[in-house]
Amino acid sequence: MKNGTSGKRMSFRQKTCIMVLSIYFFIAAFAPLIMPYEVTDFSHPSLAEPCRQYLLGTDEMGHDIFSLLIYGFRLTVCMALAAGFFSTLTGTVLAFCACYLGKAADHVITMTADLFIIVPEMVIVMFAAVFAEPTMINTELAIILFSWPRVYKIIRGKLKDCMNSSKVQYTMMMKGSIADVLQKLMPDIMPSVQTYFILQTNKAVTYETTLSFFGIGDPLAKTWGKLIRAAMDYENLYYDRVFLWYFIPVILVVVVFVVSLALLVHGGE
Amino acid sequence: MKKMIRQGFGLMMAAMMAAGVTACGSAGTQPEASAAETTAATGTTTVAETTTAAETETSPAAEASTAAEEKGERVLRMDAMSNCGMPSPFLSSSKGSGYAVVQYVFDTLVWKDADGYMNLLAEDYSVADDHKTYTFKLRDGITWHDGETFTAEDVKFSFDYYAEHEYSWVSVKPVKEARVVDDRTVEIELNDIYVPFIADIAASLPILPKHIYEKVEDPVSYQEKDAFVGTGPMMAESYDTESGVYTYVKNPNYYFGEVNVDRLILSPYEDPKTALLNGEIDVATTTSYKQALSMKDTENIHVLEGSSMWLTRLYFNFDNAALATKEVRQAIACAIDRQEIVDKAFGGSGVAGTDGYVHPDSQWYNDQIANRQKDVEKAKELLAAAGAKDTDGDGILEFQGQPMSFELLISEKDEAMAELLKAYLKEAGIELTVKAADDATVKSMIQEGSFTLAANGHGSFGGDPKYLAAFSADTTGAAKVTVQGGACWHSDEYDSLMKSSLTETDEAKRAELVDQMQVMIAEEVPTIAIYYKSNAAAYNSAVFDGFYYTPDGISSGVPYLYNKLILVSGTWNK
Numbered sequence: 001m002k003n004g005t006s007g008k009r010m011s012f013r014q015k016t017c018i019m020v021l022s023i024y025f026f027i028a029a030f031a032p033l034i035m036p037y038e039v040t041d042f043s044h045p046s047l048a049e050p051c052r053q054y055l056l057g058t059d060e061m062g063h064d065i066f067s068l069l070i071y072g073f074r075l076t077v078c079m080a081l082a083a084g085f086f087s088t089l090t091g092t093v094l095a096f097c098a099c100y101l102g103k104a105a106d107h108v109i110t111m112t113a114d115l116f117i118i119v120p121e122m123v124i125v126m127f128a129a130v131f132a133e134p135t136m137i138n139t140e141l142a143i144i145l146f147s148w149p150r151v152y153k154i155i156r157g158k159l160k161d162c163m164n165s166s167k168v169q170y171t172m173m174m175k176g177s178i179a180d181v182l183q184k185l186m187p188d189i190m191p192s193v194q195t196y197f198i199l200q201t202n203k204a205v206t207y208e209t210t211l212s213f214f215g216i217g218d219p220l221a222k223t224w225g226k227l228i229r230a231a232m233d234y235e236n237l238y239y240d241r242v243f244l245w246y247f248i249p250v251i252l253v254v255v256v257f258v259v260s261l262a263l264l265v266h267g268g269e
Numbered sequence: 270m271k272k273m274i275r276q277g278f279g280l281m282m283a284a285m286m287a288a289g290v291t292a293c294g295s296a297g298t299q300p301e302a303s304a305a306e307t308t309a310a311t312g313t314t315t316v317a318e319t320t321t322a323a324e325t326e327t328s329p330a331a332e333a334s335t336a337a338e339e340k341g342e343r344v345l346r347m348d349a350m351s352n353c354g355m356p357s358p359f360l361s362s363s364k365g366s367g368y369a370v371v372q373y374v375f376d377t378l379v380w381k382d383a384d385g386y387m388n389l390l391a392e393d394y395s396v397a398d399d400h401k402t403y404t405f406k407l408r409d410g411i412t413w414h415d416g417e418t419f420t421a422e423d424v425k426f427s428f429d430y431y432a433e434h435e436y437s438w439v440s441v442k443p444v445k446e447a448r449v450v451d452d453r454t455v456e457i458e459l460n461d462i463y464v465p466f467i468a469d470i471a472a473s474l475p476i477l478p479k480h481i482y483e484k485v486e487d488p489v490s491y492q493e494k495d496a497f498v499g500t501g502p503m504m505a506e507s508y509d510t511e512s513g514v515y516t517y518v519k520n521p522n523y524y525f526g527e528v529n530v531d532r533l534i535l536s537p538y539e540d541p542k543t544a545l546l547n548g549e550i551d552v553a554t555t556t557s558y559k560q561a562l563s564m565k566d567t568e569n570i571h572v573l574e575g576s577s578m579w580l581t582r583l584y585f586n587f588d589n590a591a592l593a594t595k596e597v598r599q600a601i602a603c604a605i606d607r608q609e610i611v612d613k614a615f616g617g618s619g620v621a622g623t624d625g626y627v628h629p630d631s632q633w634y635n636d637q638i639a640n641r642q643k644d645v646e647k648a649k650e651l652l653a654a655a656g657a658k659d660t661d662g663d664g665i666l667e668f669q670g671q672p673m674s675f676e677l678l679i680s681e682k683d684e685a686m687a688e689l690l691k692a693y694l695k696e697a698g699i700e701l702t703v704k705a706a707d708d709a710t711v712k713s714m715i716q717e718g719s720f721t722l723a724a725n726g727h728g729s730f731g732g733d734p735k736y737l738a739a740f741s742a743d744t745t746g747a748a749k750v751t752v753q754g755g756a757c758w759h760s761d762e763y764d765s766l767m768k769s770s771l772t773e774t775d776e777a778k779r780a781e782l783v784d785q786m787q788v789m790i791a792e793e794v795p796t797i798a799i800y801y802k803s804n805a806a807a808y809n810s811a812v813f814d815g816f817y818y819t820p821d822g823i824s825s826g827v828p829y830l831y832n833k834l835i836l837v838s839g840t841w842n843k
Contacts (some may be wrong), residue, residue: 012607032490040692042613042689046612060613060685060691061614061685103813133704134702134703135702218703219679219681219689219703220684220688220703233682235542235559235563236559236560
């Protein structure tokens with residue numbers, strides 16, 4: 001995923017994005033070491049102002065907000081990457097199946113994908129997540145299950161073109177295995193797959209955050225969405241300065257992550 | 270050029286995606302958040318706030334109030350709960366807030382003011398020696414809003430009508446017959462002694478005009494103008510279904526005294542505190558406790574604290590073998606720290622629950638019961654006594670071969686409480702998985718009995734201890750919202766105590782029975798009272814002064830400043 005536009009030189013903007021994202025991944029990987037307290041530890045005084053002990057103060061219950069924020073990196077970044085990876089994988093594999101198997105399979109899968117596309121993704125994702133058992137895995141599955149069709153449509157289009165290229169036609173004629181065909185196709189579709197992986201990851205962050213903002217999914221998982229919601233539920237948020245450390249940091253973290261991912265794809269030339 | 274467009278597009282995409290998070294959030298919370306969940310309602314973004322503000326500027330309420338002010342009218346503006354229905358008994362919502370909008374228009378025989386029960390439509394009443402017949406002498410010179418004279422016929426008619434057409438707020442089941450003695454005297458005979466008759470029925474049942482309702486076959490669908498004719502201090506002028514704004518005008522002929530406002534407007538606000546501070550309303554009674562208290566030092570703003578009539582408790586499903594075991598429930602009661610829940614999950618705006626279910630400030634509270642304090646060792650002992658053992662060493666106990674892992678159902682705004690409960694029970698070896706749903710769903714699931722463990726709050730709690738009927742087989746007397754469905758705790762002994770407490774006319778003896786019931790509840794733990802929510806409201810005393818919290822709430826436990834007699838006894842200061 002290092003470079004969405006492999007081969008070409010990266011623009012300054014993309015380099016910045018990659019740097020920002022690396023920091024995110026670093027924090028996600030080493031979250032337990034950075035966090036001063038456990039997220040389940042609510043023994044601190046409530047609504048403490050930022051100080052050396054609590055870098056971003058504490059919430060009403062007495063959680064350290066800084067720890068919650070850092071833990072959110074791990075949860076949200078991991079979830080987003082996994083959702084992005086699996087939805088892209090699903091879309092690509094199905095696209096390949098459709099093209100390789102041809103007619104009937106192509107018809108059925110495309111129909112299904114079209115069906116999903118007609119309804120706004122967010123709506124079905126929410127719908128599925130509400131009725132499933134309230135666990136992180138189910139939220140994740142709901143996001144993956146309903147966000148592959150877009151990937152599928154694009155990759156399928158690409159594949160259709162490539163399938164007709166002489167090298168693939170030749171491999172097919174020689175009765176090459178699926179692996180052989182794949183090997184020939186790979187270089188052509190890889191850039192699109194990479195781009196979609198980033199876009200899907202981006203989308204997954206928004207979905208996950210929105211879902212947990214609405215209280216869908218594991219109600220106790222300390223994601224960024226939950227933190228945003230908790231901050232907004234705080235009654236005096238707009239009456240005192242608490243929003244400066246309760247609300248703004250988490251919003252910034254989400255926005256920077258989403259923007260970096262988006263610019264990584266769209267910013268380069 | 271092409272590059273620039275590309276870049277611009279990229280930026281736009283990013284901005285849109287980022288905005289998506291906040292935009293979806295605000296759009297979603299708006300219709301969901303009812304004023305009942307003030308804490309949740311405050312969680313709207315600034316975007317939502319501006320739209321609300323924009324809406325109210327053009328709302329009928331605002332228009333009506335500005336037009337009226339030009340005429341020099343005294344307009345009192347209060348915040349309202351949303352979805353209270355129309356201001357007539359059969360068209361209002363079954364919640365307490367529904368009753369609040371009805372009581373302005375319809376009077377009852379007896380009522381409560383700041384000092385407690387007083388006669389309203391009745392001038393006087395007497396009770397027969399067998400405590401089964403009540404004779405009400407009615408006041409003279411009362412007219413309906415349409416000019417017709419109010420007579421004993423109307424009272425008799427009302428009792429008969431409510432027997433035929435069920436009214437969700439008051440049940441007339443204990444009444445055998447209502448008889449007209451003369452134009453101004455009515456006799457009400459009961460089937461059996463029913464001690465809470467005055468509190469539960471006479472002081473809550475809105476009296477209907479016979480000359481209108483005798484022609485109404487189906488009151489639930491009858492919405493003509495005259496469906497809202499009563500004898501109360503205010504006359505219903507309009508109700509806007511879309512915005513939930515109520516407009517009442519003064520009843521110039523009110524028999525109980527001069528009404529000190531000309532117009533009363535109730536409209537729902539997402540954030541009553543801001544509305545009050547901005548001068549959009551004069552009274553904020555649906556604010557949360559903390560919000561009301563935070564206005565204490567504001568000029569002209571008067572803050573009132575009322576007693577608690579809202580209880581949040583833990584429900585057990587008795588179909589679950591483990592939860593049907595007394596020791597397990599006792600252990601859970603020992604494992605939790607209710608005071609910490611009040612402080613951490615609810616910001617200290619309440620009182621920790623008692624083992625006997627009754628509020629500690631109530632005159633019926635049994636102070637002999639030592640409330641359980643958090644004691645994990647005791648909880649473990651109790652669980653061991655019940656036969657729960659950790660056989661597979663995963664830290665979670667097994668009860669009859671089943672791991673003690675339960676789903677806890679909570680409403681979305683109670684996540685903090687759920688987190689605490691989960692942590693407490695984990696210490697004792699019980700695992701909770703938390704499922705959140707919106708409040709209405711949680712309430713209906715509790716009433717259907719489709720849950721394992723649930724934590725939820727309800728009002729209609731306080732005053733006469735008839736609400737203890739929620740745990741007996743015959744739940745008449747307990748409000749519907751307080752009764753859980755499915756398999757419930759059952760005790761014949763408790764049922765007979767409950768039954769005798771409703772027919773015991775000697776107050777001291779009744780108190781003894783109520784004490785015994787609390788001892789049973791504390792021992793058997795049919796539910797765990799987690800906390801009693803405190804109440805507070807704020808109003809601008811430069812506009813209208815003299816507000817009070819009705820003892821034990823308006824009717825039974827409606828904890829707001831809506832008491833209609835405030836409009837008569839209070840003073841207009843503007």
